[in-house]
Amino acid sequence: MNTTAEDGEPTEHVLIVTPFKESAHLIERYFDSVNRLTYPHRLISLGFLVSDSKDGTVEKLQDHARYIASQQQPWEKFHRISIFQKDFHYDLATNEDRHAFNVQIQRRQIMAKSRNILLNSALTEEISWVLWLDGDVLEYPATLLEELIGMDKDIIVPNCYWHSYNEEGGYDKNNWQETPESWEFQKTLQPDDVLVEGYPELITHRKLMIDMRHENGQTDLYYAVPLDAVGGTCTLVRAQVHRDGAIFPAFPFRHQVETEGLAKMATALGYEIWGLPNYLVYHYI
Template identity: 35%
Template sequence: MSDSLPNLLILTPVKNAARHLPGYLDLVERLTVPQERLAIGFLESDSTDGTFEALEAARPRLEARFNRMTLVKRDYGFRMPEGVPRWAPAYQLIRRANLARARNQLLFRALRDEDWVLWLDVDVVDYPADLIERLLAYQLDIVHPHCVIEPGGKTFDLNAWRDNGTRTMHDLRGTGRPVRLDAVGGTVLLVRADLHRDGLIFPAFRYGAGSPTARDKHPLWGRGEIETEGFGVLAHDMGLQCWGLPDLEVRHAPE
């Protein structure tokens, strides 16, 4: 079976994620893709809870499961003010810009000769052990499962949308097949690696003002999209299509 599988790199940017690491490690260890086909990479930035040290301590465990582990330390000097939730509107532009920078830095530092990249957030708390095989089976260049907090519940990852941001995967359930998306989230996102090599990255600035797939005007920062949503618009401008799987659910930790 392993001879028929491509090589894949899992990438996870982390910040103040120590509490999520035990569950994250348990889940990636039970993935059914063989060790020789899987590599993993992390970029830790600006943590105050020992996340980097926890990943260093987990290195032997990860190296036993994956054929290669990359761990990058890169601080951007940004922290949310004490007591302010990460989704607070006043901080979204700078927070998402720094997350885009972290994703791109991790990608450039960790990607070698892999065929696919799986972006996987550290606070995704449940998904099937054969998730990678299920995603690959659709033979789509960019594909995103449906991230929820409760099974059958509303969409958690609202960065995955279409139709000027008016429809998320919650609205597209029930087809049993992939649906077209204009933007994606990064909770779980499978990307053909050559698209990254061709220049498909995560814009750390407002991108795509005037593009037919960008929203007419973002309620927080005006025209253009950033980070994973900017990725979706950039993909369109490169002649690519993003896809969602509304009926394949993964679960995120409650906020």
Template identity: 40%
Template sequence: MYKSKRFRGRPIFILTIVGATLLLLFYLVSPSSSSSKTQKRPPPAIGGTKSINHYQLNGLQSTWRSFESHERVLILTPIARFYDEYWNNLINLNYPHELIELGFILPRGREANSALLRLEEAVKRLQTGPKKNRFAKVTILRQDFDSPFSQSEKDRHALSGQKERRAAMARARNSLFTTTINAGISWILWLDADIVETPNTLVQDLAAHNKPIIVANCYQRYVDHGENKIRAYDFNSWQDSDTAAQMAKDMGDDDVIFEGYAEMATYRTLMAYQYVAGNDVHEEAQLDGVGATALLVKAEVHRDGAMFPSFPFYHLIESEGFAKMAKRLGYQSYGLPNYLVYHYNE
């Protein structure tokens, strides 16, 4: 039978198309050598064994040989005003700066904005200066609420505003340490922003006592008729009394005892008045309440759950409530009556 030339090559043509299609499909579904290599690599930034860190917190030391054992210290400071004297005293601490991390928290508000600018400038100068002076890490936080009180010394210490003021301070402290503490920290030093003079051995001096919580005695320098004098300043470090215990029993659930006010005569033994010039600076006293002007805490105390209550806790709040909470967790607080640090005098 005669077939037209037009149809003679059609079977070959069809076979060619089918073969090309099969080759294309094979290429698409088969992994190339380069894609196989890519699949074997872990994701560049997420996952993989290199992103897993292991820490043995049981082996973390907080000892009396903190300096020699290279134990890491976190110094925490709530700031509303920036004092050059505080900053200069801080950077003159002779504990190795490479073992110190700093954390600051500031409230909202115009005055705190000014303090933030000065703090940032000071940090930038230090951290870009000679390497031996730099701290291992610096963290600056802003609170999400305004400071509820004036920063004048008179307003800060008025009894009428103590509950609100101390509650706000407790919230700031809790935000600060929960945000900045990490697995390598052995000690936390709470150092108030208006502490302008301490021994440059402050960290190792306090750590040498190897106590879970230990606080220095806070005084203030002043001039009286041309004569330089000192006076007790912080009254939050104390030993409890029967009078205060009875006072607490008669209070409502939301009432708080504040120390150092004639309106609330507790007759507690105040560490501020136990200072004796010339006596041993390492003499210890057991305490039931502590101030946080210069307070050294083993990091395990905070890790075990001790915080600064912003609510009435056994009729105590903030640092005094912290001492009570720590004691309920099994940690005794101590103070050094003859070891002085000095508060700014307005």
């Protein structure tokens, strides 16, 4: 696949898509991080969906888009910035509530609908790659796009961690591998049962990528492992995977919804999923 011109410059268009909800406090830093990307901005489009927000998220997003359009140098400008709005009338009282076990399935069904609407609205024919980047993933290498695209995988995810000034830990528990024990456990489920990861209330017996960092002494940044599911914090998808029908199911698909359901669909379509346990991006805490 030809991804660069003869002079080594990238030629493929990338769509970075981000759902936002009650996220006004994140937008300035989000744009600071995206603006630092070294991939040619003329080949990057940004797509946003704002939902159920009362904190001025969409207004602040629009302000930043206008600034970029009017103030940045030509080489800094993105190919396209698209902002969409869709309310689902789904509210949680606090940030802690969104991580509670008992709301996960409904919350992620709403997120699936949000991602599908954003994808259908923003994916244009010139796009070769789609980077799903959560609004609260704010620290990552400036060379992220070149490095992930250079792996030439259908779907690939870095390892999403959190950190403070003196400690760090794994964040995205939705990047995982099935195990013999997890397959056996699934034989006990009803067809419409949905699994979620990382909760003591539900032990699925899967192996999480956050636990694979430096496994067996492996420290290579680009060491890749096969995965059976992905989260959506920072996930690069070959656009053809989406065009062939891999969406974010809001319904149980092989016991998964949303991003993990996307991975199951992609696998059913014959695509492969990979993770980079030692390549870190950092989530806001």
